[in-house]
Amino acid sequence: MEPHGRSSSARGSEPALRRQLALRRAAGDGLRSVGVRLIRVGDTFYEPPTQRAFRHWDGRRGDQTLRLDYPLGPDSMVVDVGGYQGQWASDIYARFRCRVLVFEPVPEFARLLAERFVFNDDVEVLQLGLAGRSRREDMLLSGDASSACRSGGRRLSADIVEAGAYFEHRRISGIDLMKVNIEGGEYELLEHLLDTGWVGRIDHLQIQFHDFAQNAEARMASIRRLLAESHRCAWSHAPFWESWSRDSNRNCPSGVSSSEPEA
Numbered sequence: 001m002e003p004h005g006r007s008s009s010a011r012g013s014e015p016a017l018r019r020q021l022a023l024r025r026a027a028g029d030g031l032r033s034v035g036v037r038l039i040r041v042g043d044t045f046y047e048p049p050t051q052r053a054f055r056h057w058d059g060r061r062g063d064q065t066l067r068l069d070y071p072l073g074p075d076s077m078v079v080d081v082g083g084y085q086g087q088w089a090s091d092i093y094a095r096f097r098c099r100v101l102v103f104e105p106v107p108e109f110a111r112l113l114a115e116r117f118v119f120n121d122d123v124e125v126l127q128l129g130l131a132g133r134s135r136r137e138d139m140l141l142s143g144d145a146s147s148a149c150r151s152g153g154r155r156l157s158a159d160i161v162e163a164g165a166y167f168e169h170r171r172i173s174g175i176d177l178m179k180v181n182i183e184g185g186e187y188e189l190l191e192h193l194l195d196t197g198w199v200g201r202i203d204h205l206q207i208q209f210h211d212f213a214q215n216a217e218a219r220m221a222s223i224r225r226l227l228a229e230s231h232r233c234a235w236s237h238a239p240f241w242e243s244w245s246r247d248s249n250r251n252c253p254s255g256v257s258s259s260e261p262e263a
Contacts (some may be wrong), residue, residue, distance in 0.1 A: 001139040050239060057237050064091075066178075066243065068234060070204050078177040079103070081130050081189065085204040086113045088179060093123055098176070105129035105158035106139065131185060132192030136160070162195045163189060177204040184213035187223065194226045205231065205244040 023141040047055075060066065072078065076098040080089045083102035093100050100123045110127035117123040129137065135159045163191055167175075180186045186207060193199040205227070209220050224233075227244055236242035 009143075027151050045248070046110050053237065053239065060237075062237060062241065063088075066237075067206060067241060068092055068095055070096075070177050072098050072176055074098060077101070077172065078176070079175050079178040081178060081180045082182040083113050083125065084109055086116050086125075088118075089123060090116070091240070092177075093120070097122065101126060103128050105128050105137070105160060106156065107158070127159065128166075129158055129182065129185065130163040130166070130189050131160045132162060132163045132188045132195075134160060134165070135244070163192055164198045167198065174201040177206065178202050179206040181208040184210045184216075186210070186220045187216070188224050190227075191219070194223065199227065200230050203246045204234075206241060207244070208241050209239070211239065 018240045067088065072092075072095075076096060078089075078096075078098050078100045080086075080090055080092075080100060080102045082088055083104035086102060087215070089100050089102050092098065102113055102117075102123060102125045104113055104125065107127060110125060113125040117125060126167055131137075137158050139156055139158050180189060182189065186209060190199075190207070193202070199205075210216065227233075230246060231244040232247045234243045234245045
């Protein structure tokens with residue numbers, strides 16, 4: 001017996017314990033390494049749906065093809081709701097030499113748009129947003145993600161007008177193509193156009209839906225269902241863009257069933 005120290009058997013077991021701990025650490029490191037490699041292998045086979053959709057859209061050059069492919073001409077009226085930097089408005093004008101109204105409620109963006117099109121009398125820039133009712137709106141300023149439907153960040157106030165009333169005020173009787181990309185505000189605007197019957201005066205609608213707005217999924221489904229009473233979905237590349245064209249055989253009757261748009 002050793003009164004002031006550990007027994008010889010205890011001391012003899014220490015090397016064995018150290019070997020066991022070392023083996024466990026080595027095994028853990030090896031398993032972690034295998035796990036990392038398996039994740040990397042999995043990533044080569046799995047592609048997130050949004051990334052896959054973007055690759056497909058980009059591969060088709062959708063911004064340069066589908067988004068500009070409409071039966072327009074110099075007499076056409078195009079409405080760009082959410083002009084931002086004006087690239088789409090510029091592209092659609094360059095192709096058809098049509099009249100373009102660009103709605104952009106953010107003062108900074110509207111000023112840059114006005115400078116861009118200052119020598120083009122066919123493109124009119126309006127420092128306004130379109131919605132279901134007129135008001136002064138508090139918005140988040142965040143580049144192309146600027147929105148009244150997002151919180152936080154740098155805020156600003158913008159002028160919003162009721163779409164139908166504004167078109168009537170301007171004596172606009174019909175629109176050949178309306179592009180809508182307003183970061184969650186599309187739901188209120190489209191619901192208003194449907195409720196007032198104004199959608200029946202729009203030949204083509206190009207829409208980008210956003211999923212962060214309140215009740216986005218249900219409202220999107222409802223809008224698509226109601227749109228299908230007067231329009232047909234010409235193409236859809238969710239979650240980016242979809243295009244609807246007025247069907248002259250339907251004429252906006254209420255309660256008429258029709259097929260759902262393409263997924």
